[in-house]
Structure formats: structure tokens, C-alpha cells
Amino acid sequence: MKTNVGSKAISYVAAYVFALLSLYPIVLMILSSLKTNLEIFSSPLSLPNSFSLDTYKKLWEAVPFADFLLNSVFVSGMSVLLITVFSAMAAFYLSRFSYKWTGALYFFFIIGLMIPIKLGIVPLFLLMKNIGLLNSLWSLILIYTASGIPISVFILTGFFRTLPVELEEAARIDGCNHLQVFWRVLLPLIRPALATVVIINFIHAWNDFFFPLIFIQEEALKTIPVGMMVLFGEYETDWSLLFAGLTLSALPMIVVFLLASKQFMEGLTAGAVK
Amino acid sequence: MIHLFPLPALIIYTLFVLYPIVSAFLYSLYDWDGIKRGVFVGLKNFVTLFTVEPFHEMFWNAFGHNVYYFVIEMIVQNGIAFGLAFLIYRKIRGAAFLKMAYFMPRLLSVIVIGFLWKLILNPNYGALNTLLTEIGLQQWAKPWLGDPDTALLAIILINCWFGIGFAMLIFLAGLQAIPEELIEAARLDGATGFRLLWKIILPLCMPAITIMTIFTFIQAFEAFELVYAMQGSMGEPFRSTDTLAVYFYRLAFSSAGGAGDVAVGLGSALAVVLFFIVASVSAVSLYLMRKREVQH
Numbered sequence: 062m063k064t065n066v067g068s069k070a071i072s073y074v075a076a077y078v079f080a081l082l083s084l085y086p087i088v089l090m091i092l093s094s095l096k097t098n099l100e101i102f103s104s105p106l107s108l109p110n111s112f113s114l115d116t117y118k119k120l121w122e123a124v125p126f127a128d129f130l131l132n133s134v135f136v137s138g139m140s141v142l143l144i145t146v147f148s149a150m151a152a153f154y155l156s157r158f159s160y161k162w163t164g165a166l167y168f169f170f171i172i173g174l175m176i177p178i179k180l181g182i183v184p185l186f187l188l189m190k191n192i193g194l195l196n197s198l199w200s201l202i203l204i205y206t207a208s209g210i211p212i213s214v215f216i217l218t219g220f221f222r223t224l225p226v227e228l229e230e231a232a233r234i235d236g237c238n239h240l241q242v243f244w245r246v247l248l249p250l251i252r253p254a255l256a257t258v259v260i261i262n263f264i265h266a267w268n269d270f271f272f273p274l275i276f277i278q279e280e281a282l283k284t285i286p287v288g289m290m291v292l293f294g295e296y297e298t299d300w301s302l303l304f305a306g307l308t309l310s311a312l313p314m315i316v317v318f319l320l321a322s323k324q325f326m327e328g329l330t331a332g333a334v335k
Numbered sequence: 336m337i338h339l340f341p342l343p344a345l346i347i348y349t350l351f352v353l354y355p356i357v358s359a360f361l362y363s364l365y366d367w368d369g370i371k372r373g374v375f376v377g378l379k380n381f382v383t384l385f386t387v388e389p390f391h392e393m394f395w396n397a398f399g400h401n402v403y404y405f406v407i408e409m410i411v412q413n414g415i416a417f418g419l420a421f422l423i424y425r426k427i428r429g430a431a432f433l434k435m436a437y438f439m440p441r442l443l444s445v446i447v448i449g450f451l452w453k454l455i456l457n458p459n460y461g462a463l464n465t466l467l468t469e470i471g472l473q474q475w476a477k478p479w480l481g482d483p484d485t486a487l488l489a490i491i492l493i494n495c496w497f498g499i500g501f502a503m504l505i506f507l508a509g510l511q512a513i514p515e516e517l518i519e520a521a522r523l524d525g526a527t528g529f530r531l532l533w534k535i536i537l538p539l540c541m542p543a544i545t546i547m548t549i550f551t552f553i554q555a556f557e558a559f560e561l562v563y564a565m566q567g568s569m570g571e572p573f574r575s576t577d578t579l580a581v582y583f584y585r586l587a588f589s590s591a592g593g594a595g596d597v598a599v600g601l602g603s604a605l606a607v608v609l610f611f612i613v614a615s616v617s618a619v620s621l622y623l624m625r626k627r628e629v630q631h
Contacts, residue, residue, distance in 0.1 A: 076422045077429075079415065080436035083500065087439060089462055090451050105462040106469070143347075151341040158337060166341065173352050175617035177557055179580070180606040181355025183362060183587050183599055187370065188355065207351030210344050239337050268444035271560065275588070286446040293450055300454060307447050314442045322435050329441070330504045 087311070094304040101300045116305040123296060126309065128281050129288035136198050136284055137266040140205035144213050144262050145255060147206070152217035153243050157229070167218065173211030178204070179271060189276060200276045201284070205269070209262040216331065220254035221247070260328035267314060285310045356610070363603035370599060380604035390601065396574060397582045404491050404578065405555035412495035413547055416502035421532070423503075424510040434507075438500030445497070449564025452493050456480050480565060483575035490561055490576055497561075498554070502547055509543025510536070542623075549620040556613050559584065579609050 093101050094116060095109040120126060155167050178185075185204065186195075194200040224247065232246045248255075270286035277283055280291065292306045318325050363380050366373035384390050419437060423430050440448065455462045458478035467476045479489040513536065521535045537544075559580035562570060568585050570577030587602030 072422050072425070072427060076419060076427055076433055079419060079499075080433050083436045083439055083496070086451060086455060086496075087443075089455070093454075102460045105460060105465050147344040147347065151344040154337065154340040166345075170344070170348065173348060175614045176352060176356050177553075177610065177613050178352055178355070179557070179559070180583070180610050181352070181359050183603060183606075184355040184358035185351065188351075203347065203351050207347045210348045211352075214344065239340075243340075264442065268442075270444060270446045270564075286444045289444075289446055289450060300460070303450070303454065307451050310447050311443050315439070318435075318439070318442050322438075325442075326434060326438055326504055329501065330508060 090304055090311070091308050094301065094308040096301060098299060098301045116301045117309070120302055120305045120309065123302060124288060124292050125281060126288065129283055129285045132198060132282060133267060133284040136201045136205070137263055139202045140209065140266045141259050141263050143202065143206040144209040145258055148210055148213035148217055148258065149248065149251070149255070150243070151214050152221050153247060155214070156218050156221035170211055170214045174215065178208045182275060186275060195276060196279050196282060198282060201272055204272050205262070205266040209265065212261065213258045216258055217251065217254055220251050224250055256324055257328040257331045260325055264329070359603045359606045362599060363607045365600060367599040369597060380600040384601055384604050393577070393582055397577045397579045400487055400576065400578050401556050401558065403487065404558050405552055407488065407491045408495060408498070408551050408555055409548065411492065412498050413502050413551060416499045417506045419499070420503045420506035420510055423507055434504070437503050440497045441500050445560035446564045448493065448497055449561050453480065453565055456489060481572055483572050486566065486572060487576045490565055494561055505543050505547050506540065509540045513539045545623060546620065549616055552616050553613055556609065579605065583609060
């Protein structure tokens with residue numbers, strides 16, 4: 062195709078202007094967290110006059126941020142672990158054995174893809190209340206695990222089906238039982254699909270604030286997103302502190318993304334286009 | 336022994352996904368006193384939801400906003416995302432950086448995004464109004480979130496900012512799945528530029544466009560977090576940003592829902608209605624995906 066210089070220039074301008082629009086608010090958030098309140102109010106767009114982490118020290122004292130961080134790590138980590146192990150086990154069963162009910166069982170899991178779980182929040186609340194898990198991080202772990210299972214079973218079953226059965230047959234002849242075949246032979250082979258499952262569910266659990274908003278009242282048990290609500294409720298006018306809180310909340314995810322951006326982008330879209 | 340493999344997933348999923356949804360259906364058929372279940376009343380809650388004020392008016396007010404949400408996201412978010420995907424598909428320097436940049440907002444928690452933009456859009460000290468004033472457009476500076484005419488649009492545009500990177504990747508995957516030979520053949524037949532895009536590329540990209548349309552629909556009808564983070568459970572100002580999910584939250588969890596107390600029955604009825612709107616569209620999406628699997 063003839064490439065016209067003018068249209069090429071427009072393409073580049075459009076693409077990079079949108080990149081700027083995507084990044085600028087995030088950069089603004091980080092820069093503002095390094096300013097004093099006076100600086101934010103008088104010149105919100107300028108670069109900070111001096112570099113100071115005082116606000117972060119203040120933030121650390123204002124809210125139990127270390128608790129929030131620990132809670133978020135525990136909830137997300139545990140949920141992702143349970144989802145991955147349980148979904149892989151179910152997917153192994155669904156893709157490698159065929160009983161009368163295998164198809165129906167797969168369908169049973171897959172209908173979960175269409176269920177907006179938040180609409181079941183009232184019964185879920187009463188259920189958690191009855192089993193004594195209100196104000197417990199386990200309420201969140203159980204919900205994230207349960208709601209992550211359909212998409213994970215879907216992705217992993219699809220991936221298992223692409224693997225040749227000869228490998229397992231060879232392992233069986235060598236005397237491996239089901240558990241050994243699953244653990245030693247198949248799991249290492251589905252690593253790319255496992256990465257997808259981990260990423261999708263990790264982002265969801267890490268960023269969610271709907272469930273902790275309803276299930277967690279105790280301050281020391283809050284995760285980072287609801288912790289931010291505490292901060293914004295109590296320090297409404299201290300913008301420097303608010304920006305620091307937002308930055309600190311966003312930072313772990315941004316760092317992980319920068320380290321593995323390709324996997325992130327492929328992972329999050331894999332469930333969609335597969 | 337092998338039958339134990341799917342058991343943990345099955346139990347957790349049944350107990351914490353299926354059971355609550357099925358229960359919500361049942362709850363909608365009962366009378367409720369706070370969180371205490373009363374007598375079976377059939378479809379009375381649904382009738383109340385659609386005929387008694389203020390519930391009837393609140394429903395259609397919120398429903399209209401969800402539709403608006405969908406339309407604006409389709410045009411702005413998906414329109415821009417397709418354009419950007421096309422630019423990257425046509426080869427551009429720095430494609431890896433651009434993809435990362437577009438995708439970055441998607442990583443942040445919606446609560447962080449909501450609060451961040453609330454600060455940016457603050458009428459007095461916010462960065463946006465300051466910027467507009469500095470470049471001589473002070474007549475454009477306004478209290479975006481405080482004005483019922485602009486609040487909903489502002490929230491939807493922020494949602495577009497959040498979602499463009501993801502939509503772009505879906506479209507890009509769709510574009511890259513088009514066989515090169517087809518485009519070459521069309522070119523040899525004399526199709527160029529806009530005609531090539533409109534007559535060849537867009538139709539061949541239909542699967543990705545369909546999927547993205549469905550995602551956008553589901554997301555628009557489940558819109559809750561951003562509205563709640565920025566405008567609270569009342570959909571301020573004057574319910575101009577209210578959506579069905581926010582209205583549901585208000586009915587089920589606060590006394591501000593219009594019933595004077597938590598209204599579990601009405602809330603569950605609304606959940607059922609919302610469920611059917613979203614699930615029917617997701618069912619179509621699953622059907623389409625299955626059909627595509629067969630074709631390959």
C-alpha cells in the first residue's frame with residue numbers, strides 16, 4: 062500500500078496522544094503524592110519543587126497500611142492458590158475421563174460464567190453470617206475462589222484437551238497413578254494456561270472492593286481498596302496524603318505489571334478470545 | 336478415588352455461587368421484615384417494583400442510565416479502541432510501549448480510579464479545571480461531578496479511560512487473526528484505504544466486535560463500583576448517576592432505597608430482573624463462542 066506521509070504522521074500523533082492520556086492521570090497521582098498540600102492547590106500541574114517522602118511516613122501513621130497490605134496479599138494469594146489447584150484438578154477430570162456425567166458436570170461449571178455473583182450478595186451475606194465468617198478474611202477467600210472457578214475450569218479444560226494423551230499413557234505404563242500423572246506429567250505442561258488463570262484471578266481479588274465493603278467491618282481486617290475508603294473518609298482535605306494513599310495502593314500492581322506486562326495482557330485477553 | 340478430583344471445586348462453587356443466586360430467586364417471592372423472612376407472596380415484589388412509586392420511577396431512571404452507559408461506551412471506548420488497534424495492526428514504532436500505556440489504567444482498582452478522578456475533577460483545586468483555565472478555556476471549567484447534566488457522562492468517560500486498553504487488545508487479536516492472503520487479494524482487486532477497512536477488514540473482525548459488544552453490555556448493566564466510589568449509593572447529584580446495580584445495593588443494604596428500611600424482597604426482585612437482562616445476553620455470547628469453536 063502507498064503510505065502517505067501525512068496520514069502516517071496523523072497515526073503517530075493519535076497513537077501517542079492517547080498513550081499520554083492513558084498515563085498522565087497516573088503520573089499526576091504519583092507526582093502529587095510527592096508535593097505538599099500548598100503546592101497541590103496552588104500549582105496542581107507542575108512538577109514537585111522538592112522530593113520528599115514525608116507524606117508517606119505520615120500515611121503509614123495515619124492508617125494501618127501495613128495491615129491492609131498484608132490482608133490483601135493473604136486474601137489474593139490464598140484465593141489464587143485455591144482456584145488454581147481446585148480448577149486444575151477439576152479440569153483434569155473433565156478432560157481426561159469420560160463418564161456419563163462428564164458433559165453435564167462441565168456444563169454445570171460453565172453456567173457460572175453467566176452468573177453475576179454480586180446479585181447473590183444478600184443470601185451470601187446471610188450465609189456468611191450463619192457460618193460465622195462475617196469479619197473474616199476467609200469470607201473473601203471463599204467468594205473469590207468460588208467465583209473464579211468457572212472461568213478457570215473453562216480455560217484449563219480447553220488447554221488440557223490440546224495435550225496428547227500418549228504422554229500420560231507412557232507415564233501410566235511406568236506405574237504412575239492418577240495423582241502422579243496429574244502432578245508430575247500434566248501440571249508442568251499446562252504452565253502457560255496456569256499463568257493466565259493466576260493473573261486473571263489475582264487482579265480480580267487484589268482490586269475488588271465490593272465484597273470487603275460488605276463483609277469486613279473491622280479496620281485491621283480491611284484490604285487495600287476498602288482501606289482507601291477509610292483514608293478518604295477521615296482525611297478529606299489532606300490531598301497530599303490522599304494522593305500518597307492512592308499511589309501506594311496502585312504501586313504493587315503496577316510493579317508486577319511492568320515485570321510481566323506481556324503475560325498480563327495475554328492472560329487477561331485469553332479468557333475472552335479463546 | 337479419581338472422582339475426588341473435581342470435588343473441592345464443585346463444593347465451593349455450588350455453595351458460594353449457585354446457592355446464593357438460587358436463593359436470591361427464592362427471596363424475591365417472600366415478604367421480608369428487615370432480614371427476617373416472612374410469608375410467601377408470589378410475584379408481589381415484582382409488581383411493587385414496577386407499579387408503586389418511588390420504585391417504578393427509580394427503576395426506569397436507573398435503567399435509562401444503564402442504556403446510556405452502554406451506548407457511550409460503545410461509541411467512545413470501543414470506537415477509540417478499534418482505531419488504536421488498527422494503528423498498531425498497521426505497524427507503528429513503539430507498539431509494545433503503546434499497548435502497555437493503554438492497558439495501564441486497567442490494573443488499578445476501581446476505587447483508586449474513582450477517588451483519583453474525583454480529585455482531578457474537583458471544581459476548585461482539580462487538575463482538569465486548572466488545565467482548562469491555563470489554556471484559556473475557563474468557560475469550559477465546571478463542577479463536572481456536581482452538575483446533573485455532566486456527572487453521568489463524566490463517570491462513563493472515566494470508565495472508557497479504564498477500559499480502552501482491554502478493548503484495544505481484543506480488537507487487535509481479532510485483526511491479527513485475519514488471514515494475510517485475504518487482505519492481499521482484496522488489495523490486488525483494487526480495494527484501498529477506507530474501502531478496504533469498511534468492506535473487508537471490519538466484516539472479518541466481526542467475532543471480536545461481537546465479543547466486545549457483549550462484554551460492554553454486561554459491564555454497562557452491572558455498573559456499580561465507579562458510581563458508588565464517586566457519587567455514593569444515592570447516585571448523586573439527584574440520582575442523575577443512579578444505575579440498576581446501585582439501586583439494588585440501596586434497596587438491599589440501606590434504608591435509603593425508598594422503602595424506609597432494608598428491602599430484601601424488593602432488592603431480590605430487582606436482582607432477578609437484572610440477572611435476566613445480563614444472563615440472556617451472556618447466554619447469547621456463549622452460544623456464539625461455541626459456534627466459532629465449531630467453525631475452526
